[in-house]
Amino acid sequence: MSTVNTVAVVGAGQMGGGIAQVAAVAGMSVIVFDAFPGAVEKCKGVHKKSLGKFVEKGKMQQADMDAALGRIRYATAVEDLKSADWVVEAIVEDAKIKKELFAKLAGMLMREDIVLATNTSSISITEIATAAGAAASRVVGMHFFNPVPLMQLVEVIPGIQTSRDVVERTIALATRMGKTPLKANDRAGFVSNRVLMPMINEAFYAWMEGVAEPDAIDGIMKLGCNFPMGPLRLADFIGLDTCVHIMNVLADGLNNDRYRACPLLKQLVAAGRLGDKTGRGVFEYPGK
Numbered sequence: 001m002s003t004v005n006t007v008a009v010v011g012a013g014q015m016g017g018g019i020a021q022v023a024a025v026a027g028m029s030v031i032v033f034d035a036f037p038g039a040v041e042k043c044k045g046v047h048k049k050s051l052g053k054f055v056e057k058g059k060m061q062q063a064d065m066d067a068a069l070g071r072i073r074y075a076t077a078v079e080d081l082k083s084a085d086w087v088v089e090a091i092v093e094d095a096k097i098k099k100e101l102f103a104k105l106a107g108m109l110m111r112e113d114i115v116l117a118t119n120t121s122s123i124s125i126t127e128i129a130t131a132a133g134a135a136a137s138r139v140v141g142m143h144f145f146n147p148v149p150l151m152q153l154v155e156v157i158p159g160i161q162t163s164r165d166v167v168e169r170t171i172a173l174a175t176r177m178g179k180t181p182l183k184a185n186d187r188a189g190f191v192s193n194r195v196l197m198p199m200i201n202e203a204f205y206a207w208m209e210g211v212a213e214p215d216a217i218d219g220i221m222k223l224g225c226n227f228p229m230g231p232l233r234l235a236d237f238i239g240l241d242t243c244v245h246i247m248n249v250l251a252d253g254l255n256n257d258r259y260r261a262c263p264l265l266k267q268l269v270a271a272g273r274l275g276d277k278t279g280r281g282v283f284e285y286p287g288k
Contacts, residue, residue, distance in 0.1 A: 004173055005029060008084035010101065012036075012043035012074075015119055016090035018148025021047055024068040025060075025149075026177045031084055033075045040074045047072065050149060082109065086173065088142055090119040093245055098123065099131035102139065106132040115166055117142035122193050122249040125159035125186045136161040140170050143190060144179075146238075154179040159186050188253025189246065197246050197259075200238075203231035204262035207282075214282050232282040236275030240268050240282075 005028065009020040012034035020032045020043070034040045051068060054060035073080075081087060087109065089101060098118060105116055116139045118128055129139035141157030154174040158167045167183070174181035184190040189197060203217050212220070218230020235243050244266055250259035268274075268281060275281030279288045 004085045006084045008081040008087045009090060011090035012039040015146060017043040017046050019088050019090055019144055020072060021050060021149055022177045024071045030072045031075055031080055033081055037076050040076055044074055086115050088117045088119060095123050095127060098128050102128055103131040106135040119144055122189045122246045125157050129159045129161050137163040138166055140166050142170055152180050154181045155190050155192060156181045156183045157186055157190055189250045193246050200231045200235050200243060201247055201262050204265040208262060208264035236281035236283055239277055240265060240274050244269050
């Protein structure tokens, strides 16, 4: 099993930045790539702020923070990824765009031991792997959870073509990053979103049908089911547009319209109320 010294993360957003951070803290060299220079600069600032909080809370020494930051290189040219031993894609949750990227990566990264992992939360690994051609056996799902530095789980999802060796190496890498890897099969939504998103969708139906108001729905689920965050608040945190997209992937992938997004959820998205990222979703966030 070849050693992973350098991890490349494609996508410098919230998920990609988090993955890069945990890899750097685990002692690996990291290349963060994003085609948008502004995203890379923002990611750099987020890393300093995030690791700084760990130092403030006494969970990390300043020297360890400095060392981790020193292991991260920020790039805006895709050619900079050629020195990587492992690539994790964390771009927009769109099958067409992901497949275009994987086709490019497969053609550019010539070494046959480089793994191409996708952080997709719901899209078929097998479908994404088709774009990689002969490299399809090296494509695997590596689904981290937000916020990545704090959440313990990584869903490991092999596609039909993924080799057993790649699965074992993915489990080993996730463990090295301090995560708990758990394997799921390549079905729409995998395990996490197959179970979570219909519950969130049902909370919107409960609100739409007048069962209760959002504060009560979330309060009941928190106090009665011991959830740390109510389903409607969680939807805002995830992004209501992302919730609609995942529900559509579930409905199409499982060939069952009962997974379609609640009309009220779709209406909020149409109105531009996407949750935390726009300052208003189910709830309002004036400071964001």
